[in-house]
Amino acid sequence: MENAAFWERMxxxxxxxxxxxxxxxxxxxxLAEDLAHEAFLKAMERADTYRATGNFEAWLMRITVNHxxxxxxxxxxxxxxxxxxxxxxxxxxxxxxxxxxxx
Numbered sequence: 001m002e003n004a005a006f007w008e009r010m011x012x013x014x015x016x017x018x019x020x021x022x023x024x025x026x027x028x029x030x031l032a033e034d035l036a037h038e039a040f041l042k043a044m045e046r047a048d049t050y051r052a053t054g055n056f057e058a059w060l061m062r063i064t065v066n067h068x069x070x071x072x073x074x075x076x077x078x079x080x081x082x083x084x085x086x087x088x089x090x091x092x093x094x095x096x097x098x099x100x101x102x103x
Contacts, residue, residue, distance in 0.1 A: 007044060014057060015040065018064045025068040032068075039067040 018039060023032035043063045050059050 010056070010060070011040060014060055017057075017061065021061060021064050022068045025065070025072060031071075035068050035071055036064060039064040042067060 015036060018036035019029075019032050022035040022039070023029055026032055026035065040060075043060050046063070050056065
């Protein structure tokens with residue numbers, strides 16, 4: 001899958017959905033765009049792990065969603081402890097954002 005034309009077609013066909021998926025997790029369009037582009041690059045790097053037995057777009061979206069979730073987990077690690085009441089989550093907290101905003 002090292003064909004540049006293939007990757008250009010896949011990018012054009014999928015980047016909108018990838019951005020949308022990331023946006024549902026982070027609720028920040030600029031960050032969602034960054035995460036989607038990073039996920040696409042990650043997919044290109046890991047193309048050799050794709051098994052042609054499944055849908056390529058589904059594989060690409062799985063990488064995208066996992067990348068967005070990983071970003072949220074890493075951002076939770078950087079939130080100072082004690083900034084929210086114990087057991088409480090607010091709409092802007094990273095813990096709240098682990099769930100997709102749309103079902």
